[in-house]
Amino acid sequence: MAQCFDPSVQWQMRLTKSAMESSSMSSKMWNSFPLKPNKKGALKPATKFRICASADGTINRLEDLLNLDVSPYTDKIIAEYIWIGGSGTGVRSKSWTISKPVEHPSELPKWNYAGSSIGQAPGEDSEVILYPQAIFKDPFRRGNNILVICDAYTLQGEPILTNKRAKAAEIFNDPKVVSQVPWFGIEQEYTLFEVAFGLVGPLEGTL
Structure with a gap:
């Protein structure tokens, strides 16, 4: 059964190199890990990770998590x-x-x-x-x-x-249409207004 140490708060721990290389540890060994103090001497809380251990004292892939590559780049x-x-x-x-x-x-x-x-x-x-x-x-x-x-x-x-694309593709793939050179035009309509004597009305003429 897995358990988390210091469940009321997550503490940032500085692990020694020998401890990181060790594959397992007893509960007594936890006392050898110094908690990082702040300037006032109090323990510094951290929210980055929580160190957990199973009943036999084995760290749950802590090394892998601390060295995890979080780069957003991938070859996929x-x-x-x-x-x-x-x-x-x-x-x-x-x-x-x-x-x-x-x-x-x-x-x-x-x-x-x-x-x-x-x-x-x-x-x-x-x-x-x-x-x-x-x-x-x-x-x-x-x-x-x-x-x-x-x-x-x-x-x-x-x-x-x-x-609707399927019907359009059927038409454009017809041999009679394929032999033609289609022309496409974009129609844009504009209306211009002028202010005269406090009233708004359209200008005469067509663009």
Whole structure:
């Protein structure tokens, strides 16, 4: 049965090198560890860690914890799967950790989520499958991490009702459309107002 010494307060202890190298210790040996005093001679409380020992006196991997590498860097890659939610206006996402960089969405696995919780599937058939369609560098996590743009399908491979991309892809992949050169335009409308005699009214003319 494990027990914690000084359970009422966590004390910062300075362990000697020989004690750190020892794999086990008796309860009597705890008296040999000096507590770090503050300037006034009182014991200094610490909240970083609590030293625990099992009934046989073995320290619970204290050396590993004190030497733990907490660096945020890793050779793994976070792929953030993103898809349009049930409202049709917001997006949802979840993270998948992969072990190496990818060049094409086909290299990434399909994933699933419970569509009934966000209004994209009935409760009795909630499973929705995410199909990766495009990948981009993650501007937030940076490094080799990526954003994965997905669309959603049923278990049978049919696009769910809110998957508008599937119909668009069908049209743009039609041989008659592929042979064409599509043009896209962005329309922006503006209204300018002027103040005259204390009243606000639109200017004449069109931009």
